[in-house]
Amino acid sequence: MHHQPPAAGTVAVVVGNPKPASRTREAAVHVAREIAGREPDLVVDLAELGVRLLDWHDPEVSRLVADVGDADLVVVASPTYKATYTGVLKLFLDRFAGGTGLSGVAVPLMLGAGPAHALAPEVALRPLLTELGAVVPVRALYVLDTRYDLPEAYADWLAVAGPVLRSFLGRRPLEGVS
Numbered sequence: 001m002h003h004q005p006p007a008a009g010t011v012a013v014v015v016g017n018p019k020p021a022s023r024t025r026e027a028a029v030h031v032a033r034e035i036a037g038r039e040p041d042l043v044v045d046l047a048e049l050g051v052r053l054l055d056w057h058d059p060e061v062s063r064l065v066a067d068v069g070d071a072d073l074v075v076v077a078s079p080t081y082k083a084t085y086t087g088v089l090k091l092f093l094d095r096f097a098g099g100t101g102l103s104g105v106a107v108p109l110m111l112g113a114g115p116a117h118a119l120a121p122e123v124a125l126r127p128l129l130t131e132l133g134a135v136v137p138v139r140a141l142y143v144l145d146t147r148y149d150l151p152e153a154y155a156d157w158l159a160v161a162g163p164v165l166r167s168f169l170g171r172r173p174l175e176g177v178s
Helices: 023-036 050-054 059-070 087-093 120-131 152-171
Strands: 011-015 042-045 073-079 105-112 141-144
Touching: 011 023, 011 059, 023 042, 023 073, 023 105, 023 152, 042 059, 050 059, 050 087, 073 087, 073 120, 105 120, 105 152, 120 141, 141 152
Parallel strands: 011 042, 011 073, 073 105, 105 141
Antiparallel strands: none
16 A cells, blocks of 8 residues: 555553453554554453553553543444444543543544444444544444455555545644654
8 A cells, every 4th residue: 555654652552351461453544554564552341451541540541541631643443233333432531621621633433234334433422532632534434344354354444544644644733743
């Protein structure tokens, strides 16, 4: 695949799958890598935090919320569960203040078992991310969970969204980037 110059800034991934090291994580890291041209700076696999997500005073969770909130690009991924994102993702996103919690560009990504839920990331996850302050300049991405490891499952979306996202990120004032 031909890539534009790598997008600068901080790249984060949030994985809302209750199982650690999931297909959702692999898909989200793949999307972040394809957009930014490099590995993400931060991967938050919420399954690894477990019950700590319920403790609003947990310093590690608070640090992760701050780091994700400051990211220039965040890929927010979840399996489709009951036609929407998971409760574990909702627990994490509840930590962000409405309108100011996310300061960068977000990509809503959901994996699902069949095409019936293809609009789930657009109608469920995208509005939540914009409510939390993120800019979502491209349509959400839905990938069949049986195809998460196939580059062609992302190709059409990346062909359209990739240049838009890289262009958008290139216009943002990014701190600490040479």
